[in-house]
Amino acid sequence: MAKEKTIKPVKDASAEEKIKEAARKLFTQKGYDAVKTRDIAEEAGINLALLNYYFRSKEKLFDMIVIENMQQFVQTIILKISESNISIAEKVEKVVIAYIDMITANPYLPMFVMNQLHNVPSELVAKMEPVIKPVRNNFLKQLEEAMERGEIAQIKPFHFMANLVGLTIFPFIGKPLLQRVSGVSDEEFKALMQERKKLVPIWIKAILAPK
Amino acid sequence: MAKEKTIKPVKDASAEEKIKEAARKLFTQKGYDAVKTRDIAEEAGINLALLNYYFRSKEKLFDMIVIENMQQFVQTIILKISESNISIAEKVEKVVIAYIDMITANPYLPMFVMNQLHNVPSELVAKMEPVIKPVRNNFLKQLEEAMERGEIAQIKPFHFMANLVGLTIFPFIGKPLLQRVSGVSDEEFKALMQERKKLVPIWIKAILAPK
DNA sequence: TATTTTTTTAATCAAATGATTAAAAAATTT
């Protein structure tokens, strides 16, 4: 245990950071149960004892990663949706681009987040509720106003979100399925995802077109 | 070990079936690593030794469940898509309804299948390739012909599949996320999924509308 | 009833796994 110090705990960010990065990589890819503490130690290039020296347990280390991954995942949409003085269409464009870029750089993130949300009922998620709530209410108002003005068709916010997220994020979650069904290589998949940056907003527009 | 018998191994379907059902429930819900053989024995109301008596190992039992779950999952789309003399629009309608009904009855199936497809590179999936291939080729031809006739807009088959599956299946995978973001109860969620039986085909039509 | 099959009970293994400890070595700070 790090003894109390007068100035600061002095984390060299060396070994501790290596462990955390190894844990992030493995946990994000394989989940809690499939990763052994010895795997993390090996991946980090340190020995097992050091893992328990810095982080008290596997569970604490995992919780840390969960929080950070969740944060990164929701942050992407929050940042774009909470921008003011921007139309819904523009927000959709920005959200789609931001998510496709972010997930392309972190391919395992969506599955990890979905799995976590299925396993932990609320707990950690409830923590970020205060951050999400105002953003959500703000956006809901904007959506309703656009519908009242007849700019877009009547649609329940749930369906709007489900469609936006489904069209944007699902392809990454369903990647193995979609690749097999449509016979697409990894390279082609990447290119297709880049295409969707333009296409998804167009499709959303088609869905929202007032009749 | 069951000794060789003259007539038949006589499986009473009693204990053996109870074990399999318990395994299906737990594995489908929690995955391989999170489920212990003792959990299965307890859930089945039998003792641990019997599990290894009938099925030689945890892994064999799991593989069996994987195959059955995968089959159920792809069967749903194959049955509807391989019907002949039916338009694309009609097939979309049928696929959407079949999937929403099937997943409503088996809520954990989509996540389970997606996780498996991420974990096992090919193996089991390759087994059902011969079944899928003709169905896929047949449908691809139908799609191309419809595009040539100008009935629908130009769209890559990958995008078509990603959109169809994304709009239909994703809401179940993203259920915890979507519920939290839009403040929807379990009851409301069910009702919304029923709504989507009508809505998704309409949206797909809007996406495919020739311009 | 006698025989065979199925199921239970209970004990036990071996390996994996999360965690701890103590002592030494290396690095950093004072």
Place this chain on the structure above:
DNA sequence: AAATTTTTTAATCATTTGATTAAAAAAATA
């Protein structure tokens, strides 16, 4: 250089976990 902190090494624990075994009990079959 001395003191402190960080990291390694290596041994060890206790628990969990998948699997096995042998003997008895229960059920089914001949």
